Amino acid sequence: MQSPLIKKLIEAFTCLPGVGNKSAQRMAYFLLERNREGGEQLADALVAAMRGVKHCSRCRDFTEDELCGICNSQARDNSLLCVVESPADVFAIESTASFKGKYFVLMGHLSPLDGIGPEDLGLDQLKRLVDEEKPAEIILATNSTVEGEATAHFIAEMLKNNEVVLSRIASGVPLGGELEYIDGGTLMHSLSGRQPYRN
Amino acid sequence: MQSPLIKKLIEAFTCLPGVGNKSAQRMAYFLLERNREGGEQLADALVAAMRGVKHCSRCRDFTEDELCGICNSQARDNSLLCVVESPADVFAIESTASFKGKYFVLMGHLSPLDGIGPEDLGLDQLKRLVDEEKPAEIILATNSTVEGEATAHFIAEMLKNNEVVLSRIASGVPLGGELEYIDGGTLMHSLSGRQPYRN
Ligand SMILES: [Zn+2]
Ligand SMILES: [Zn+2]
Numbered sequence: 599m600q601s602p603l604i605k606k607l608i609e610a611f612t613c614l615p616g617v618g619n620k621s622a623q624r625m626a627y628f629l630l631e632r633n634r635e636g637g638e639q640l641a642d643a644l645v646a647a648m649r650g651v652k653h654c655s656r657c658r659d660f661t662e663d664e665l666c667g668i669c670n671s672q673a674r675d676n677s678l679l680c681v682v683e684s685p686a687d688v689f690a691i692e693s694t695a696s697f698k699g700k701y702f703v704l705m706g707h708l709s710p711l712d713g714i715g716p717e718d719l720g721l722d723q724l725k726r727l728v729d730e731e732k733p734a735e736i737i738l739a740t741n742s743t744v745e746g747e748a749t750a751h752f753i754a755e756m757l758k759n760n761e762v763v764l765s766r767i768a769s770g771v772p773l774g775g776e777l778e779y780i781d782g783g784t785l786m787h788s789l790s791g792r793q794p795y796r797n
Numbered sequence: 798m799q800s801p802l803i804k805k806l807i808e809a810f811t812c813l814p815g816v817g818n819k820s821a822q823r824m825a826y827f828l829l830e831r832n833r834e835g836g837e838q839l840a841d842a843l844v845a846a847m848r849g850v851k852h853c854s855r856c857r858d859f860t861e862d863e864l865c866g867i868c869n870s871q872a873r874d875n876s877l878l879c880v881v882e883s884p885a886d887v888f889a890i891e892s893t894a895s896f897k898g899k900y901f902v903l904m905g906h907l908s909p910l911d912g913i914g915p916e917d918l919g920l921d922q923l924k925r926l927v928d929e930e931k932p933a934e935i936i937l938a939t940n941s942t943v944e945g946e947a948t949a950h951f952i953a954e955m956l957k958n959n960e961v962v963l964s965r966i967a968s969g970v971p972l973g974g975e976l977e978y979i980d981g982g983t984l985m986h987s988l989s990g991r992q993p994y995r996n
Binding site (some may be wrong): 600602603604606607609610611613614615616621622623624625626627628629631632633634636637638639640641643644645646647648649650651660661662663667684685686689705755776 | 798799800801802803805808809810812813814815816820822823824825826827828829830832833835836837838839840841842843844845846847848859860861862865866883884885901902913977
């Protein structure tokens with residue numbers, strides 16, 4: 599009842615995050631019934647991106663050039679370096695339009711159980727970059743998870759002999775969050791990390 | 798910060814049903830970071846399906862051959878014809894393994910506002926098919942929506958001079974519900990509990 603080509607397409611869709619068999623089926627039928635042109639454009643975009651997107655030679659973010667747009671920009675502050683886990687984090691921070699420094703993208707976090715060590719995160723490259731560019735401050739903006747904390751800690755240890763201010767993004771109650779619904783760990787952290795009140 | 802190739806891929810993903818900008822971004826980054834091979838396979842499957850999947854010349858269901866597997870099967874009961882709106886409905890009914898007849902797929906429903914009339918649903922082809930094959934019973938299994946009911950009504954009118962029992966799938970499908978999303982048990986119940994069609 600489902601032709602081999604349709605079966606194959608449905609199966610291929612399930613490689614996407616958050617897409618189970620039911621959604622995959624819906625996607626396949628939708629494109630076949632209503633938007634074959636869109637389906638072909640998606641195929642083109644996939645091939646172009648899968649083959650053309652590499653990593654920036656300075657910061658490891660995704661780019662199709664030797665250097666990404668941010669590393670290549672004259673407008674960015676070279677003295678401020680923000681270390682994040684993934685390109686999506688760069689995008690999220692850039693969307694706030696509140697950061698004018700540069701980035702280093704780990705493409706993951708330390709995870710001994712998965713065999714992900716310092717070399718997989720390009721930490722030797724980060725060390726060289728800090729030695730050469732000598733930023734004044736490095737913001738450790740890894741995730742506020744056990745692995746993210748461990749990774750930030752490892753980097754801080756690695757750079758302890760460099761003359762650079764290390765900072766960590768604040769964790770606490772999200773803006774608009776209600777204390778009642780925040781988990782205990784976050785609350786504790788947010789209490790101990792309290793700041794002088796400013797109007 | 799997002800290279801042109803990534804921007805284009807994210808935009809292309811939003812052509813999928815239920816995929817907004819945020820999910821599209823997640824899909825793009827996921828494939829780039831963790832499954833480029835899967836991304837290329839998806840592209841191949843898309844091109845193959847968009848170009849290779851046609852409509853069965855008898856029932857209009859999707860197929861890559863002249864006749865779909867069901868129309869081509871000797872095991873199916875030619876005297877029982879089930880009329881549905883979409884290929885996903887055929888798949889849903891087949892999944893219950895409780896129907897041994899054949900299908901006719903409208904690829905939509907009557908919708909004057911969208912300019913979808915009888916000719917777009919292949920109703921002339923359905924009429925010819927009924928004239929030639931002379932099924933004993935036709936199950937009108939269009940969706941239990943206003944448009945689905947109107948389409949069933951239209952088909953019943955069209956076939957009123959044919960010697961055939963018309964039936965409508967039974968209640969069990971919730972009002973306003975679409976076959977594609979109904980669980981197998983309910984579908985089976987609604988098939989076996991079908992009632993003679995009444996205007
Ligand atoms: Zn870069
Ligand atoms: Zn067929």
